[in-house]
Amino acid sequence: MQIFLPIAEVSVNLFLLLGAGTLVGVLSGMFGVGGGFLITPLLFFMGISPAVAVATGANQIVASSFSGLLAHLRRKTVDLQMGVVLLIGGLVGAALGVMLFNYLRSLGQVDLLVRLCYVVFLGIIGTLMFIESLNAIRNTRKGRKAKRHKHNWIHGLPLKMRFRTSGLYISVIPPLLVGLAVGVLAAVMGVGGGFIMVPAMIYLLGMPTKVVIGTSLFQIIFVTAFTTMLHAVTNQTVDMPLAVLLLLGGVVGAQIGTVIGLRMKAEQLRILLALLVMLVCAKLGLELVLQPNELFSIAGVGGA
Amino acid sequence: MMRWLFLFVLMALPALAEEEVVLGLSHDRVSITADFNGSEILIFGAIKRETEIPEGPPLQVIVSLAGPSREETVRRKERRFGIWVNTESVVVDAAPSFYAVATSAPWNETITQVEDLRYRISILRAIRSVGAPMSVMNSQSFSDAIIRIRKKNGLYQLLENTVAVDQQTLFRTSIEMPANLTEGAYQTRIFLTREGRVINQFETVIDVQKVGLERWLFSLSRSNPMAYGLLSLTIAILAGWGASTAFRMLRNG
Numbered sequence: 001m002q003i004f005l006p007i008a009e010v011s012v013n014l015f016l017l018l019g020a021g022t023l024v025g026v027l028s029g030m031f032g033v034g035g036g037f038l039i040t041p042l043l044f045f046m047g048i049s050p051a052v053a054v055a056t057g058a059n060q061i062v063a064s065s066f067s068g069l070l071a072h073l074r075r076k077t078v079d080l081q082m083g084v085v086l087l088i089g090g091l092v093g094a095a096l097g098v099m100l101f102n103y104l105r106s107l108g109q110v111d112l113l114v115r116l117c118y119v120v121f122l123g124i125i126g127t128l129m130f131i132e133s134l135n136a137i138r139n140t141r142k143g144r145k146a147k148r149h150k151h152n153w154i155h156g157l158p159l160k161m162r163f164r165t166s167g168l169y170i171s172v173i174p175p176l177l178v179g180l181a182v183g184v185l186a187a188v189m190g191v192g193g194g195f196i197m198v199p200a201m202i203y204l205l206g207m208p209t210k211v212v213i214g215t216s217l218f219q220i221i222f223v224t225a226f227t228t229m230l231h232a233v234t235n236q237t238v239d240m241p242l243a244v245l246l247l248l249g250g251v252v253g254a255q256i257g258t259v260i261g262l263r264m265k266a267e268q269l270r271i272l273l274a275l276l277v278m279l280v281c282a283k284l285g286l287e288l289v290l291q292p293n294e295l296f297s298i299a300g301v302g303g304a
Numbered sequence: 305m306m307r308w309l310f311l312f313v314l315m316a317l318p319a320l321a322e323e324e325v326v327l328g329l330s331h332d333r334v335s336i337t338a339d340f341n342g343s344e345i346l347i348f349g350a351i352k353r354e355t356e357i358p359e360g361p362p363l364q365v366i367v368s369l370a371g372p373s374r375e376e377t378v379r380r381k382e383r384r385f386g387i388w389v390n391t392e393s394v395v396v397d398a399a400p401s402f403y404a405v406a407t408s409a410p411w412n413e414t415i416t417q418v419e420d421l422r423y424r425i426s427i428l429r430a431i432r433s434v435g436a437p438m439s440v441m442n443s444q445s446f447s448d449a450i451i452r453i454r455k456k457n458g459l460y461q462l463l464e465n466t467v468a469v470d471q472q473t474l475f476r477t478s479i480e481m482p483a484n485l486t487e488g489a490y491q492t493r494i495f496l497t498r499e500g501r502v503i504n505q506f507e508t509v510i511d512v513q514k515v516g517l518e519r520w521l522f523s524l525s526r527s528n529p530m531a532y533g534l535l536s537l538t539i540a541i542l543a544g545w546g547a548s549t550a551f552r553m554l555r556n557g
Contacts, residue, residue: 002483004340006518007525011340011483059536063544070545108379108390116387225537232533236525240536241338244543251547255555288387296449297390299377 007239008052014245016046021246025253028064030261031273034220036061036191039246041118041280050114051105052239055231057190059243061224064250065192065217072214079165079211083218085172086179086197090223093183098230101188105235108299112288117189119285125195126277133270166207166215174205179219186227192220323363324352325494325506333511334481334490338518342483345369345510348476351496358498363472364407364414366495368425369479369510371402371459372488373432378446394446398432401486403460406477408467416500423495423502427451427460458482485512 004011020042028035036057043053072078104110157171178200182193197216201207207215232238261269330346347367357363376399379390405425407414420426431447454460459482467477490510495502514522525532 001339002341003338004336004483004518006514006522009484009486059540062537063540066541067545067548108377108393112387112389228537229530229533232525232536233529236529236532238525238533238536240521240532240539243536243540247540247544248547251544251551254548255551290388291383292381292388294449294453295381295388296446296453297379297381298450298453299379 003241003245005048005239005242007237008048008056008242010047012046012048017242017245018249020046021249022253022256023249024246025064025250025255026257026260027253027273027276028250029254029257029259030264031257031269033273034061034065034192034194035250037118037122037189037195037277038280039250040114040190041284043242044115044284048239048242049237050111051231051235051237052242054101054114054188054190055228055235055237056239056243056246058186058224058227058231059238059240060246060250061190061192062221062228063243063247064254065221065224069214069217069221072217075214077211078214078218079163079207080218081161082163082166082168082175082205082207082211083215085161085175086182086215086219087222089176089179089181090183090186090219091226093180093185094187094223094227094230095183096180097184097187098227098234100184102234114189115284115288117185119281119288121185121189121196122277122281122284126274126281129270129277130274133267133274136270137267166205166211168206170205178204179223182219183223183227186220186223187230190227192216192224194220322353322355323496323504325496325504326350326352327494327506327508329492329508329510330478331510332508333513334485335513335515336485336487336518337515340483340485342485343481344478345481346476346478347492347494348474349494349506351473351475357472361499363469364409364497365467365469365475365477366405366407366414366425366497367467367477367479368405368430368491368493368495369402369481370400370430370491370493371486371512372490373398373400373430375399376450378449380446380449394443396431396447396450399447399450400430401459401488402481402490403427403430403454404463404479404481405461406463406466406479408465408469408475410464411462414500415495415497415502419497419500419502423493423505425493425495427455427462457484459484481512487513 001014002011003014003017024035024038024042027038039060040053040057043057044050101110104113157173159172160169161172162169178197182197185191185193185196194216197219198212201212201216202209228238327349334343351363376396377393378396379393381388382391384391405427415425420429424430428451431450451460458480463479467475469475490512492508492510494506496504513519
């Protein structure tokens with residue numbers, strides 16, 4: 001059954017769409033990731049223009065993070081102070097990101113920008129994750145454990161602030177910058193940015209693991225909501241039915257994924273995810289490098 | 305005297321009302337709904353005439369269906385630093401979003417080039433490109449690219465020999481419209497030709513519109529993007545939260 005998407009102005013198979021949502025949901029349930037960085041490329045592969053894919057991806061992330069944030073708020077595993085600092089950076093970053101996006105759109109290069117960002121980030125993250133989980137597998141065999149708290153250059157910066165929930169006394173500059181970077185990524189790539197923020201919070205800021213997920217969800221929800229609004233107002237590229245369909249598939253998939261995830265070992269899961277990320281990266285990268293069949297393109301929805 | 309006057313009038317109004325189109329359409333509006341999967345339009349009609357069928361080569365019929373025209377930006381990719389990047393671009397002044405032309409015989413037998421130029425019937429003539437920037441070489445290739453890309457997507461169609469003409473009086477054809485249609489007034493033109501010359505022309509409009517929820521969402525996103533953005537956030541949050549709550553309740557019995 002085909003369904004016509006009013007903003008994307010294409011008709012897509014309903015079951016393909018629900019299936020894609022479910023697949024990403026399964027993966028996000030299995031690996032505990034948001035899945036935004038998988039949904040957006042999947043939408044490209046379906047022939048939805050990058051401008052619509054990014055804006056709709058952001059909308060979908062707001063919704064899929066919502067119930068997670070509620071659960072963390074109930075368990076009090078959200079550092080609201082840190083969340084607000086990250087959020088301020090994030091809002092500024094999102095605004096800058098959308099400005100960059102619209103500027104490149106007017107030049108006809110937004111498609112390239114989004115794809116390049118995906119190739120670079122998926123490539124780096126996939127490779128790092130792959131190496132790390134290989135090391136982790138080796139280390140668990142030897143019985144070693146990773147250390148968390150480290151004294152580094154971050155503790156020398158001014159504007160220090162006490163974060164009670166995380167038990168930290170650090171400068172607000174690093175969290176602001178982390179938030180900013182994540183905001184730009186949210187606007188340009190239509191992702192939540194958890195895959196950048198979570199490692200940064202653990203290794204760079206030294207936050208305790210138990211508050212990391214809740215706090216990042218807090219930041220992600222507001223930043224992606226802001227991004228959605230910016231895209232909706234400036235480009236009119238948010239496709240509501242598309243977001244809802246992906247979401248419904250995603251919620252069902254996440255439940256299945258969680259069950260599968262509980263039955264597998266963490267290191268094996270991470271290697272699988274790393275391989276998947278590298279695969280998507282390779283596919284997007286090849287499309288940039290190989291000569292396309294059609295060298296000409298007509299500027300479509302959202303000018304991409 | 306009277307006979308001369310009669311002849312004079314006949315010569316002054318060549319072909320006027322001699323052979324005229326009477327048209328029927330299977331439907332004069334196409335509604336793009338949520339499950340829109342393209343549409344087939346049946347165009348049929350008759351040729352009304354007061355006189356005998358003229359001698360000579362038979363009457364030919366051309367049917368054209370054109371979607372709304374607009375300015376299009378066409379870009380060309382080139383390899384830069386090892387990757388394919390959009391470089392040159394040309395703005396084509398007006399290109400129809402959809403264009404189908406059906407004829408009753410091979411193209412060259414139905415109409416001459418001069419008449420095509422005058423009435424802008426063939427796909428190539430339907431696109432108007434005044435001038436590309438001086439920096440761009442070979443700007444014709446950009447108009448050709450529009451035709452090639454849209455032909456591939458079923459948006460531009462040249463359908464030779466698909467108009468059936470019976471007894472030089474009845475004609476019918478059907479045109480497939482794909483799912484990826486743009487909204488607007490689709491100009492439908494019927495031409496009657498003899499020996500490549502247009503002897504009568506008829507025009508009407510088929511309305512293509514998004515309807516129902518699709519229309520409402522689309523127009524809201526354009527007229528009040530702020531409200532649309534807030535609405536899509538709210539609906540998405542409610543849907544996501546509702547579905548996960550439902551799941552949790554299911555699991556907990």
